[in-house]
Amino acid sequence: MNLHGIKKITLAASIILASGLPGTIATATSSATLLNVSYDPTRELYQSENAVFASYWQKKSGQTVVINQSHGGSGKQARAVIDGLEADVVTLGLAYDIDAIADSKLLDPNWQKRLANNSTPYTSTIVFVVRKGNPKKINNWDDLVKPGISVITPNPKTSGGARWNYLAAWGYKQKQTGSADQAKTFVKALYKNVPVLDTGARGSTLSFAQRGLGDVLIAWENEAHLILKEFGSDKYEIVSPSESILAEPPVAIVDKNVTKHGTRKLAEAYLNFLYTPQAQDIIAANFYRPRNLASLKKYAANFPKIKLFTLNEVLGNWRTVQKTHFNDGGVFDQIYIH
């Protein structure tokens, strides 16, 4: 409600500005707000980005900008936007969630072509976190299906990150053997070793790090670094598999909402800003893989070399993948029902 009130004031302010009072004092006090609806692990990233963008925008346009953030599971966030949360921009965990928003006519169905790199200014990948010293000798995907290994990963039905985990395992095996059947058998064996399916990525992190469950956690690369920072690098270490998936969390402007708020220009500037070298450095410092090669080089120590494959290479686009693998009766259901 509060947010709504602020927005109304902002809207009123921008209407006064737009109605053409050139040279008035309005520019000195003008301000705008933007709501960025994002997924769980980006909290820290966007806190840094928003501060830098605000000063960049102030210099460029003289306008003070306040960026509000909302975080939660990627699918839940998409649903909140569909159900009326007036996000100006969405920065979610996977393209399918933004497709769902597009399906409800809030934004252009071709949204992913509007910005560079499939509208993903940063990428990440899926790695393992193990207990210090790697007592169970887990070095690659094949080690996860060995008997007696307990694997922690969230539920792909309720978590976007979990879907990337599942697809990384699937893609690794399919590329290795060239067979989807073997990939299915592999993934089935892997989930046999999973004692708990938390509903979100943060939930799995807590199960693994705080409750001491499991021998290995499958996680976003950036989340893995956060675990080391939060729970101690003396207790956990990151293991990078030989090959993993290139996870592409995309960003988009929600057309209907920016038109309503009169924030299109600002929203466009905000998303384009994410591609600038300055923003890309922040991205790399937060352990997301930057698109900008100079930034990648500068932070090379953060990113061990992993052979990365895209979702399209192994399984096709998100809509197909969601339908065949994660919807009810899909492959994920089949591996649990004999």
Next chain:
Amino acid sequence: MALFQRKRHNILPGFGLSMGYTVFYLSAIVIVPLSMIFFNTIPMGWDPFVNAVTTPRVLASYKLSFSTALFAAVFDAFAGLLTAWVLVRYRFPGKELLDALVDLPFALPTAVAGICFATLYSPIGWLGQILMPLNLQIINSPTGIVIALIFIGFPFVVRTIQPVLEEVEQEIEEAAQCLGATRWQTFRKILLPHLFPALLTGVTLAFARGIGEYGSVIFIAGNLPMKTEIAPLMIMSKLDQFDYAGASAVALVLLCISFSMLLVLNAVQDWQQKEYRS
């Protein structure tokens, strides 16, 4: 018609007005929101509806939710009766504190309870450390779910029995003893019939609450398909697939089963009360 005519002789005036208010509030607070589930499900059509609510995973989750809620409610019946007895019949220092503790599961956000249990029974938790080596798996098993539901349902039983037990005149029990009844007979023939309707209400409330409980269970259940997925989680996971209709369908079935169970239990209670009075 006959029914309404009889009501006219009611000594308490204002039946029309108060009934109107009751219907209005019930509609605004309960019926209208819940009817949304129904209206969300209608566009689905019959066959997709049946398919959505009879997949093996959904069926397994219904079974799990109802059975764990029932176990927990039955356990609460015993534990709650005992606690209410102690709180009503004995005087001891710290009684007020104990009395207040009973309500804590009401006040606590259920997620907090869930996290507490998950931490307690985790392999490195206080109890988990002891139980895990004995091969007693609590966390990520139906047992864990039952434990969480016992916690959530407990105050319902205590708080419904307590006022009734306070009203029971101890003289009746004394009279029974004087007439040669054994302790068990006094309990079985005198006390229990009196308490039974309240006990049943408490158990029903605990049971109904247990079926729908999400927050506290989700952290300790493990959420494995076919094994430890509760019905409310199925609803959540359908929503996460943007399958609003499917989620409503599962919810509708849950609602219908719960409602008919509550109806049956209420009928049993009415019958029992009449039996007791006559």
